[in-house]
Amino acid sequence: MTEDRLCLHHVPSSRSFRVLWMLAELGMTPEIELYAIPDGSLRTTDFLEKSPAGRVPALEIDGQVIFESGAILEYLAETRPEAALGRAPGQTERVDYLQWMHFAETQASILANLNLQHVFLRDPSTKSPTVLKIEAARLARTLDVIERAVTERDWLLAGGFSAADIMLGFNLYAAPFFVRLDPYPAVRDYIDRIEARPAHAKARLMDGPQAFYSRDFYPWDS
Template identity: 30%
Template sequence: MTTLYHCPDARSFRCLWLLEEMQHPYELQQMAFPPRTSAPDYLKINPTGSVPFLQDESITLSESGAILEYLATRYPSAGLAVAQGHPAHGPWLNWLHFGEASLTTPLATMLRYQYFEPAERRQPAVVADFREFFLNRLALVDAALQGHDYLVDDRFTAADVSVGYALMLSKMLGLHEAFPPAVLGYWNRLRERDGYKAAKAAQRVTA
């Protein structure tokens, strides 16, 4: 059995979205954010108190990028990985982790210093700096999409889930107004996918 510990629209949404795209059976354990305070018993399972946390038989993982890579390669029949030896394998790995390291990290910093910190600790200059950082990295996504519907191998893969989550998060921050046309079209394709819609519905049902 595959079990995903999740908070609505947190980084664990990446994993939920991929599971729905795979049509892989799973159990969803949904908690309020932040789980380290809303569900203290969760610390016995995952001492970091963060999400995602995935249990797949005897395997446990707690990093969203690692979970995407694990699921896509562990269950290749879903067709969401690019196999080793394929010319697009390296670019696939790069985009898979780019979504977290280069796109989501600056957004998380923006969220912290714009909304989550007490008023006296909020940092508008930090928010502005990381907004610029995000948009600079987004230009690389725009370049990769010129003439293509998806990032790798001209098909939808787990890399699109990784980057797509960052676009979802950036929309919550109002940054979608700065999306270049190719990125906006890409985001619209992603959010119309059945897997994305099913993941959104799953977290609403569980709430």
């Protein structure tokens, strides 16, 4: 690894999209090494040295490798403060910023369960309608929280767009596959604002085609 290598270990439409988008907001373009969840490429010795649990993203940057999307976004925000995408200790929005950064993973863990059950199980007959129903309801509850937040303002923080919008905004790509967004007009407007960002559009172009979802919507009882 060289000091100046910037390389994202990436699965299209996965949490590594957060890093692609954050880098685009910072005007940084990484090399991309592509992986796929079902083909074993995340379990090679070489990749496990970069990300020990075999998960994406992993980012080679500044002569080191970082895994965990939240850690990567916080590192980028802190080391590139001129972009004002983070909220440092002592800043008024620090606590809200931290809450939203971590809330994004509360919601993403629900989406991961839904993805596993609906999309990744080799034998679909092993999926659990009970788990699917509970997780769809839990996802709806997280959308209620976001609906309230972005009814009051354009971005999660009153001070403006931040890395927390990237952490959480990424999830809103997957959420509509499992919960209809009709009762969430403010979330839909928030998604429109996200998609209007040039850096988001650039990251989508670099992301590559998603290969998970073959349907527009996955009802819990299907």
